[in-house]
Amino acid sequence: MRLPSFKTILTVSAILLTAAAIDSLTHVLMAQNPFGGSSRSALEPQLSGVVGWLLRKQSAFYREISSTIRAAKTDGSAVWSLLAISFLYGIFHAAGPGHGKAVISSYLIANGETARRGIILSFVSAFLQSLVAVIIVGVGAWLLNVTAKSMCGAERVVEIASYGFIAIFGARLAWTKGWPLIHALRVSRASTVTPTPAFAYASLEGDAAADHGQTYSRFRSHAAMPRNEGRLQEQIHRLTRDPPHIHDEHCGHSHGPQPGDLAGPGGWQRGIGAILTVGVRPCSGALLVLVFALAQGLFWAGIAATFVMGLGTAITVATIAILSVYAKTTAVRLMTRRNAGSALLSRGLEFAAASLVLLFGVGLLFGYVAAERVTCF
Amino acid sequence: MIRRGCVYFLAIAAGFVLQAGTALAHPHVWVKVASEIVYNEDGSIEGIRHAWTFDDMFSTYSLQGIHTKIDGVYTREELAPLAQTNISSLKDTDYFTFAEADGKEQKLADPIDYYFEYNNEALVLHFVLPLKTPFKPRQLMLEIFDPDYFIQFSLQEKEPIKLVGAPAACTMTIQSPTDEESTEKLRGQNSSGDANNSFGAAFADKIKVDCP
Numbered sequence: 355m356r357l358p359s360f361k362t363i364l365t366v367s368a369i370l371l372t373a374a375a376i377d378s379l380t381h382v383l384m385a386q387n388p389f390g391g392s393s394r395s396a397l398e399p400q401l402s403g404v405v406g407w408l409l410r411k412q413s414a415f416y417r418e419i420s421s422t423i424r425a426a427k428t429d430g431s432a433v434w435s436l437l438a439i440s441f442l443y444g445i446f447h448a449a450g451p452g453h454g455k456a457v458i459s460s461y462l463i464a465n466g467e468t469a470r471r472g473i474i475l476s477f478v479s480a481f482l483q484s485l486v487a488v489i490i491v492g493v494g495a496w497l498l499n500v501t502a503k504s505m506c507g508a509e510r511v512v513e514i515a516s517y518g519f520i521a522i523f524g525a526r527l528a529w530t531k532g533w534p535l536i537h538a539l540r541v542s543r544a545s546t547v548t549p550t551p552a553f554a555y556a557s558l559e560g561d562a563a564a565d566h567g568q569t570y571s572r573f574r575s576h577a578a579m580p581r582n583e584g585r586l587q588e589q590i591h592r593l594t595r596d597p598p599h600i601h602d603e604h605c606g607h608s609h610g611p612q613p614g615d616l617a618g619p620g621g622w623q624r625g626i627g628a629i630l631t632v633g634v635r636p637c638s639g640a641l642l643v644l645v646f647a648l649a650q651g652l653f654w655a656g657i658a659a660t661f662v663m664g665l666g667t668a669i670t671v672a673t674i675a676i677l678s679v680y681a682k683t684t685a686v687r688l689m690t691r692r693n694a695g696s697a698l699l700s701r702g703l704e705f706a707a708a709s710l711v712l713l714f715g716v717g718l719l720f721g722y723v724a725a726e727r728v729t730c731f
Numbered sequence: 732m733i734r735r736g737c738v739y740f741l742a743i744a745a746g747f748v749l750q751a752g753t754a755l756a757h758p759h760v761w762v763k764v765a766s767e768i769v770y771n772e773d774g775s776i777e778g779i780r781h782a783w784t785f786d787d788m789f790s791t792y793s794l795q796g797i798h799t800k801i802d803g804v805y806t807r808e809e810l811a812p813l814a815q816t817n818i819s820s821l822k823d824t825d826y827f828t829f830a831e832a833d834g835k836e837q838k839l840a841d842p843i844d845y846y847f848e849y850n851n852e853a854l855v856l857h858f859v860l861p862l863k864t865p866f867k868p869r870q871l872m873l874e875i876f877d878p879d880y881f882i883q884f885s886l887q888e889k890e891p892i893k894l895v896g897a898p899a900a901c902t903m904t905i906q907s908p909t910d911e912e913s914t915e916k917l918r919g920q921n922s923s924g925d926a927n928n929s930f931g932a933a934f935a936d937k938i939k940v941d942c943p
Contacts, residue, residue: 501795504796
């Protein structure tokens with residue numbers, strides 16, 4: 355009887371994950387308010403060492419950026435060091451603050467996306483983020499020569515819009531994922547009372563549907579299947595004859611992530627929401643670097659540094675994205691092997707991740723409206 | 732295999748926690764602090780006069796789009812609107828200045844005599860923070876920090892804090908936290924929600940003035 359203890363461990367982990375996520379949300383919320391103070395109590399002792407180290411590295415690289423831009427005015431080769439430093443800064447910066455990782459990871463978990471898609475999303479959104487920074491400074495400072503105050507105003511508008519995007523995106527995701535969760539709950543409750551093959555089939559099917567990143571409407575058609583008596587008999591027959599993993603063409607499953615899926619119909623549109631929500635908000639550090647480079651007469655070097663920084667950021671975000679996708683699929687696969695009720699776990703995780711995106715969006719939006727950043731004077 | 736699954740879960744949870752800890756907590760702006768503690772004739776502290784030098788990147792950013800008569804020369808008058816906006820947004824953060832007299836937090840009034848000066852490609856913000864009520868403490872504790880650690884305040888190397896008109900018996904000590912102390916402080920933080928428990932507080936220098 356190892357099953358209950360395994361379940362317990364998973365439940366505890368899931369609770370921990372949710373608690374930590376809520377905690378990180380409150381941090382973001384609190385941090386927006388200059389004197390809200392923040393409960394950093396969640397910092398584990400062994401983690402604060404890492405945090406301190408990350409902070410020092412980031413500060414060091416960031417400080418180096420301004421001195422190398424200065425050096426590049428007289429010595430062209432300094433541009434290479436500028437790019438190298440910007441790249442490292444991007445890697446370290448993304449390992450620290452920012453909601454981008456949280457949104458991308460949560461989206462990937464919620465939508466049952468592949469790691470490969472996670473990588474692409476990370477890179478495209480980081481590229482967009484750099485591009486937005488370059489556009490704001492390029493138009494604001496270079497073309498129109500407005501003050502930092504007005505540029506900050508533009509940044510603020512973009513920022514609020516981006517938080518709004520996250521909230522809307524999260525709400526849509528939570529709505530899409532809420533129904534399958536309700537179904538899974540019903541199925542699991544029913545199956546504990548009368549564990550008939552029909553229910554077992556439904557939950558297995560449901561699980562497979564979500565694993566392949568399909569949407570609610572598709573899922574619903576699966577869930578509705580058992581109600582169709584004739585078809586149900588056929589399916590039960592098929593189920594008893596074949597292993598449950600084999601589907602007919604009605605199911606329309608593409609098994610496993612095919613590389614072609616990414617570029618295929620509907621492939622890009624699916625991720626565009628995630629790209630926009632994360633990528634539209636520029637990093638204030640990039641804006642500072644760009645304006646500084648412009649003032650030194652080396653705008654192009656600032657632009658190059660910004661994109662290289664984005665590349666570094668993308669690498670870190672992609673790593674975290676892969677980790678979360680792998681963690682989810684591994685956990686769900688392990689559960690599937692032991693217990694058909696894992697559909698519930700899968701649906702639950704997806705819904706939790708979707709809600710997290712929504713919470714992040716709402717939280718950022720509120721926190722932002724409540725307080726003003728000091729750099730944005 | 733089961734254990735591995737759990738390990739992955741915990742890894743994600745840890746990742747979120749790590750993220751939370753560093754949320755917005757990395758400085759983008761650096762300030763070198765030079766401040767004076769100003770005393771009146773009867774030996775009470777009247778206020779704090781700050782001169783904060785911003786790093787070159789932020790200085791450049793702030794000066795973006797400000798038109799001047801002579802290129803590269805910014806007069807006090809030309810920088811007056813900038814000083815005004817900076818001072819008014821600093822209000823929201825209590826001017827990053829935390830004073831305690833004999834263990835009691837002191838209220839600061841709105842700043843006076845504020846202006847920007849442009850020196851060696853850096854902006855210097857001058858302002859005076861009068862105390863709501865002048866006081867004569869046995870011990871004054873002063874800290875200058877951004878709780879969010881978006882701005883990193885550090886004391887300038889040479890004579891960062893001066894006592895102006897202080898009674899002769901007053902002595903000053905400045906304690907900078909070591910890495911271990913900062914880590915320790917971050918670890919011991921609770922969710923009381925005041926500035927002393929913030930991320931930035933863990934890295935703040937403590938200025939202590941004892942007047943026996």
